[in-house]
Amino acid sequence: MNTRILKYILLSLGLIYFGSCSDYLDKDPDDELTLEMVFGDKTRTEEWLANVYNQVEDPYTLYDRVEAMGDDFVVNPGWEQFGITIISYQTGNWNPASNWTPNYWNILPQKIRAAHIFIQNAKPNPAQLFSLKEVNYMKAEAKFLIAYYHYLLLRYYGSIPILDKITDIYGSEDEIMIGQRPYDEVVDWIDQQLIDAAKELPPMYEETQKYGRATSIMCHAIRARVLLLAASPLVNGNQDPAYLNYTNNKGEKVFNSVPQLSKWERAVEAYRTLLNLALDNGHKLYYEYLNDGSIDPFMSYQNVFFKKFNDGNKEILFARPENAHSLYEYVTQPRGTGGSGAVGVTQLLVDDFFMSNGLRPITGHNANGSPIINSASGYIEKGFSSKTEFRKTKWIESRNSTTEGQASEDYNPVTLAGTFNMYCNREPRFYISVLYNGCWYRREARETKFYLDSPDGGPTHDSPSNGYLARKKVHPDCDPRNNISPYRPAILVRLAEVYLSLAEALNEVSYSEEAIGYLNLIRERAGIPKYGTQQGEITPPANQDQLREAIRIERRVELNCEAALRFDDIRRWKIAAGILNNNFWGMNFYGTEKSDDDNNPDAFFVRKVYQKRMFKGYWMPIPQTDTDKNSNLRQLPGW
Template structure:
């Protein structure tokens, strides 16, 4: 009988097929384990089997903290939504700062989470599970339960691969278990063409959607459902249809060493049609609906809807299609909330995203008739039709901005207040009945690096009653129905402009946000711009969506022509604080649309080629 130690288990997962040699320097692999199990013993025991399955699950990302921080994936920091002070480099944020300046090479693992390596680890672990898991009747591990476990693992493998595809493009697609004792030459694989990977994952998601359950009880939150399969499929097909991967001229000459092209050689508009049909398939599922809260008169309470969408449990929120299976990390709140209330408050929203939010009349701040006023302070309280009570210390219902608020923040759309906290806004996170103070020398401001460098803090998915050391539960939303609405509208506009469903589904998102419908008669290009703008606002600070969007649209270079800016956080008075201030000129190079494959992986597998421009 083959011995299978925990040491061997770690080694087996880490060999990761196409990238075998890069773990040879890991000292901890040379240590003898304290105990030993045969592989048969692991899968003869239902508890050990479940533990193995849990191990396959643990690459599912916390979509709040892991997508933001330097040790995770860093997507937030690689978009124009967020910024950190340079002084945070001493605490590990330096690598992400280097990316912001275009300093990134294939010899660096940036961000801290090595998605390539860890994906292959989990894939191998999952394939071992699929080969070994079995019925154990006397331990209540039934045939039906085994089949469900297998389908969950297949889903996880497909999900992890789809995430790799977003940032690396093509990779060696491994779909069956390989013997780790095979020669290195057998284990070395070339990259699989992009469309071939998409087709494989498309089939996997579709097949699994027909056999996985539509829902689970509350004990099993986070397990894959048929809806999650279809939604992740729709997301993947949006990437496949978008300019980055659909006939991208820059990638025409990217081929394997045998000459096989890795990307499509011409644009195929039918990919947009397929993406639209995929999104509509999810929209039409009866299990899901947009999350809304209502006032007594039956009208939508936009501010509470947009706030509680991210705070309401999965069983009460019909918009959530897939959620993080555990409790999200409190490090998210810790890094986003004000110092005086007991937090670090060092991650800042930027002026760039602040300016993107609409006015309450639905117009952009630079549109004629928007009513936007940049300077001065309001002379009266501003009320909205809402049950919101966090606009002031006395908790007046409906008060959004009290008299004396800087005019830039008055009469903005409800999503602005659900997402952004600004200097002078009431602070509900302690018992001092105070306002946020981001002045230099203020309770939440400089000179401490535990302050927002751009003068704004992120409010999304933060409960207004949060206190230091006490963090109310919130779901970590991985995918939701609102994304499918805007995916559908975007894809439909690309292959069938003028279709009535385009405005219908954009307007449903705007209606929930308390905004009027888009003006009629927009051209295809005008509608494209409107949808892009709507996505920027609706998905602000959410799952790295902004970073993914500007990449798949091939607009990142243009986006970062505009410097990152904020308010003047060096100022000690309000008059000096409320001045637009450039914080950083970002550098986004063409090579950065796809992440580099770590050089060591290439050195150890001569069949693999690097992403272009690296």
């Protein structure tokens, strides 16, 4: 075959599924667009790599693709009629032929192939001031993206092939129809790819226009995540029959059935390497302060998601510069304020936030959905507050009848008189994350009204199906009515996650005082008492099991509604079935009255089941069309 035609075919294969390619790919060229034409031009070379980048996850689009599969987000069931398939996943109406919107199994291999083509063909162009140093950086970026996309495939599918080269289109059937490799082999391969890429990349770029491009810190951040997943119970010593008997097309066991402590030790090493690299390069937790110099936990936690790296937010380790935050804000804003009011948070998440004294309010739930209350926490389930609660903060999203929040002051209202007691005296992260019925909504200068037939409530599906909307990552100055949506970074990895992950890995090796220290860094910034023996501190977890639980609940709260981390956690900890195969509760969608009377059908503030969920499997199934075409693929356990 003519070499020029062959290269054109390879180019075409590399561009399949590139739905957001730059304009030049959509034009009718005077001649065939060959690899020589692309990689002989600096702009086209840069655009090729940009198109490889465009499947880096956007954390503002995951709520109705991945995150609502877990127990953080609620996507209104009324959306199913509009083709939002995640509701079918929640209710167990799912099989390998189902359509999953990200379609990573088909799309990411195309990006991986395009990255390999880039590495093989990118070259300097002195006439266009395109240096060898810049080309080598870009090739290392492509290497990072190859590893990152393998991580995404591993993250969601578990049993995957290794796409370490461009498949020869004239190769044998075995070369084209690639089978899955053992899980640990894939982990080792991704690990080495990221180590190699990190050696060639800088820890950060000085050029603003390179924000979001791969760095050595990003390489080590994804490497650490991969190794944490590999050490976790789902794939490290899983004795379930489906995993014990699961083999690839060569008869090799895919998942390790014998627990290995060395995997946790390896994760510790990876997180230490990442943490040291990040700290050495100026990364740190993001803080905002009160006039008296103390930490403002409300503003610190809120603005870590809004402040850019160049504006002093050094907590960011990996962010996507472009994102769809305006759509996220639209679907999370109350219906009566210009939003659709259709994306909320679960009652399970509401129940898990700490009290202001740092204690857990609810330690579990009875079969009838009622909470098991920790009496020592001071939590009150029923009734309404008699006065406005003030806290030390510059957060101004609440007020009472006489006092508007003032950003210049250190003392501002947090909840109004008449607030349902369930929402009173909670920790700062609760108020930043949850929009509940009856809270003050500053932009509208009124309380939210989620009652049936009220401005923000039913009967349409564009209202909270369980009585809550998501508030986290929603900018307080956004205004869907007037298309105002302030820019913010789309954070995929931040330093708080690193501290929590290192704490977990340390504790799994052995009970660790160091791990408690990392938890305390997070709790201090969150404005709740630390673990310790000093006055005002909370008794530390006394053993490995207690510390494991403390770490898990801290992750649950600190990292809620972020980049599908909770969905990852409950799967890798092998607890997803117990959580997701259940009734999901919330406030009474049909409630019209400000009442908590369990015997009053019109009472809003009463726990009611809004959805029955059915959990089917820990991994996404391989699309049926692919197993039909490729006999070397084996469907995932549970499917």
